[in-house]
Amino acid sequence: MPELPEVETVRRQLAEALPGRTVVDVAVSLPRTLQNATPEELRAFVVGRAFADVGRRGKYLLLSLHDGRANGAATAGDHRQLVVHLRMTGRLTVIEAAAPLPPHTRVVFSLDDGRQLRFADVRTFGTIHLVGRGKQGPRGLQELGPEPLDDGFTPEALAAAVRSRRAPVKTVLLDQRRVAGLGNIYVDEALHMAGIHPQRPALQLTGDELARLHAAVRAVLREAVEQGGTTIRDYVDGNGVPGGFQRRLRVYGRAGEACPCCGGPIERLRVAGRGTHVCPRCQR
């Protein structure tokens, strides 16, 4: 499941491959992937334009386009962007156009270097929004909380996000309006690293616990980015390669196995409707 580290890994690879490449064709085989446009509108939006910066906010990928003219400068007032969310099983890869088209390919952008940017998605939850030319991006993007790896994300910023929430701390951390980019895997990992039980009401956390949680969130995300993300089943990066962080998981998907800290059995429960992995001895 792509969360911040997986999306960031894909972003870095797309940032190598896409800038300067002009879109020469686009094919849509699952129109509802496009949340606010028809396939025809997407075509008019991108064909003849060139990709520019590849950005990320939370779990959203931001693919900017400029007008593709000689100097490469964006035309003032005509900023166009594709906003992609991979959700559960979305994949965004760049590959030679001659490579076999895998099943569940939903949208294909043909580029001027003989390669293609392909969006594939088994479960069809993934989304693409157009932004610019009167098109609005997803609401979730506008309401996104702070980036946890930014310098501005201090322990105080986490405390502010969590303050006065009665909900379980896991629920709050999963809320993208509070902190951007965390999903089920890294929330479980960070809470274990911080020694905090996922069901603790967020407003109960002490200053010391918030400081530990802040450090744990950043540490786990940084290490996961270094490892190229986590592959449980579906995730691959922009080159089709799985991540490596699954080897470093402490609790996620390890119910019944030994806790790396105390050796006791890891338990599985449900919090916020999500499968949740916890060491009841280490996490209070």
Add this chain to the structure above:
DNA sequence: ATAGCGCCCTGGTGGC
């Protein structure tokens, strides 16, 4: 405002 829940969707899994 907030919290909880169902829905979307498909492939893999496990039980019989």
Add this chain to the structure above:
DNA sequence: TGCCACCAGGGCGCTA
């Protein structure tokens, strides 16, 4: 072997 119920879960819309 075949069948089927069940599970994974991010974001969103709905309800209380």
